Amino acid sequence: MKSYLKRGFGLLFALLMIGGLVPISVSAATSPNVSYQTHIENIGWEVDAGIGLKSNGEISGTSGKSLRLEGIKINLDNQGYDLGVSYQTHIQNIGWEANTERGWKSNGDMSGTAGLSYRLEAIQIKLTGSDADKFDIYYQVHVQNMGWLGWAKNGESAGTAGYSYRLEAIKIQIVPKGQGAPTETTAIPFHEKKLIDGNLLINSSSNDFNENAFSLEDVEISNNSGDGGIVLKSGTQSGVYTSNPFKTNPFTKLVLSWSSDTPEGTSIQVEARVSKNSWDSNGQLTENWSNWLTWGTWGTTIQRASGTGITDDSVAKVDVDTLVVSGGETASEIQYRVILNSNTSGVTPIVRLISGALRNTIPGQGINKVFTDNPDLSNLKVLDVPQLSQMVRDPSIADSICSPTSVAMILNYYGTQVQPEEVAWGAYDYSYEDFGNWPFNTAYASSFGYQAYVDYSTIDGLKREIAAGHPVAAAVAYKNSDYADGDLPVIDGAPITSTYGHLIVVCGFTNEDGTDYIIINDPAASSDAGVRVMYRLDQFAAAWAESGNIAYIIH
The missing domain is CATH 3.90.70.10 (Cysteine proteinases)
Structure with a gap:
């Protein structure tokens, strides 16, 4: 039978400790200066608009105005160091620039677009040159529907590539290697990825859905359906619930399933993406996320069908009802989302349970089943189940x-x-x-x-x-x-x-x-x-x- 935030970006507070474990502060003068400006919806380039350049942790862009960033330029005053800066953005309708002929930008080049009204959705920034190992470059973004995320550094992805959320502002700062993230921050902490114990993920209550929500787009969690369920907001006919990422034991196969109510004229689509961990040429651990892969469109009053949507890419594929990680490799993170649809305002499907069953088929790497109870399994009765041929x-x-x-x-x-x-x-x-x-x-x-x-x-x-x-x-x-x-x-x-x-x-x-x-x-x-x-x-x-x-x- 037959991604999301690249990191959970919890705030990083590593301190440089010397003699007697006393933290020291390093003045901005000891580090190269970074300056930057963004191209803002309805405003344009900040320098052209009279706002001017931002530098060393200042906010470029806006917050609370729902204006998208469309481009960015970054420069360094390297203060004699052999140091440069490279960056790329994830652009609406384009994706990561490095995956196109655009490539990485550097030293004041424009990343993004101007005049096309395309939003920036994520950014990666890294230092180059022989002195790059002496410094860390930190950056923090303000994201639509989420606010300030935690600090990313040294090429990590900041933002929500694949979610269609706009970047609205950014702060960038360079610090001596190992000093840690800037301590003055307005970031809201992103939920740490939870570890699934054993081989089964189940979300089936209001607490589960609320606690594990990454985003709710025109959906809400209702307490009027058993233990709770995901429903459309009043007045809407389409919405998306997206979970936080979950860490898992390494797996080769995943079966998503769900419990739902789908009144006439409603349907749901259940999707997931998975991440394979890999190491780049510099020995750095990176996350390689799949596309959102679909288990199809479900409803009790429709012609339900698997395979309606993206079902495979270089990371994994869904074979009817089972996701299989490609290349005989394993994945160790999952994230799911549910798309709710209705033909009639006021009539909503209800998703009451989402489950993910994991399996590792590599010999010697099976995932142990974890039980939280210890019932008496002796003298089991035989259940009187009706016999149907x-x-x-x-x-x-x-x-x-x-x-x-x-x-x-x-x-x-x-x-x-x-x-x-x-x-x-x-x-x-x-x-x-x-x-x-x-x-x-x-x-x-x-x-x-x-x-x-x-x-x-x-x-x-x-x-x-x-x-x-x-x-x-x-x-x-x-x-x-x-x-x-x-x-x-x-x-x-x-x-x-x-x-x-x-x-x-x-x-x-x-x-x-x-x-x-x-x-x-x-x-x-x-x-x-x-x-x-x-x-x-x-x-x-x-x-x-x-x-x-x-x-x-x-x-």
Whole structure:
């Protein structure tokens, strides 16, 4: 089945310490002077407008006036040092200049545009020359909707490349190497990237969405939907929620899933971008972020489709429902955003949960599952999950609806009366032309008010769900004897000869004569009565591992 701020720019307060750990201050005269001016919307170049040059930490631009910066020029009075300055900006409709024929600018050249009304969205500045290692160049930007960000230095990205937010002002200062960022600042601290413990990110409450918000564009967090949800602001028909970046264990695969309500005429798009860490020619650690990659457009009343948007670039690609990091490498940061759309003012979709399941397929680098509880997993009961065979359903689709049939069994167990065909067409991916899109199946389950998401789980994870009274759908691949074709794990007694991708429902566990078994509803059985089967636990584990231990969690 089948970026954002470059840094969290928390304020840097490293102090140069000498004799007895007493901090010293270094006067501006000991460092080269930096002067700069910006081209401001409705104003033009500051020198031409009579505002004049700014220097050594002074503010160039405006704040509180919503005027974009369109260009910048930077000069040094190097005071005899072999020192220069290079810089590039991220420009609306153009991107980073270094990625175009424009290239880096230096020593008073204009970076950006004049007369095109294009906003600057981010900037990178670095020192050049043989004395560059004696100084740090710090810069701080004022960003639309965010205010002053923390200080960046020595080529780091300051701003929001990829978010379409304008830069409105900038301060630049040079200090002796290691002295640290200027201490006098009006910056608001940017949230540090949180570390996801284990292999599962879940945001599912008002606190989660508020605490982890990078930006809210025409959306707000409502407390009127269970634990909370993302909704459109009153009077708007489109909006975007963007999360802060999250640090993660290194991963090769990511599955995003969501719980949502999408009334008629509404839809959502769920996207993420990921970062691979790499080292440049100078041995400096850099972050290499992907584009925003999409899981498609979802809604219960539309022709939902994966692949509607950007699905791949040099960093990663989304294969229907799974993001795969390119080049056999790993990523270690993620950031998600949700785009909400409505055809009617006053009618909004609601996003109640966003989940990201992580997997590392490199041998020896798997991500451990982290549980915060310690339930009693002995003497587990067998859940009375209704038995539904896909094979006795609509003949035109019967052999393709194992996933919807598994979801239907779980929903009926909870008391939601729904037929496999209803789930099948409710989760159908009109782009992939298939019923097996993992997050589309859990999103459909969530449309009845449940919390549902895709997880890379473990046997202990399944037992925890059973202990709490929750059946789980699990993705497996198997053959039913050693004599069947295919390099697949064997499950004795399976109802079909072989399958390379199949969903079944875990209903319980038992032990007979010293052998552990798992109780399964396998929708591939030829009749409803034959759906309940008992598989050896070790054989099930091998078959489940073929999918990376994919599970549908529905509560």
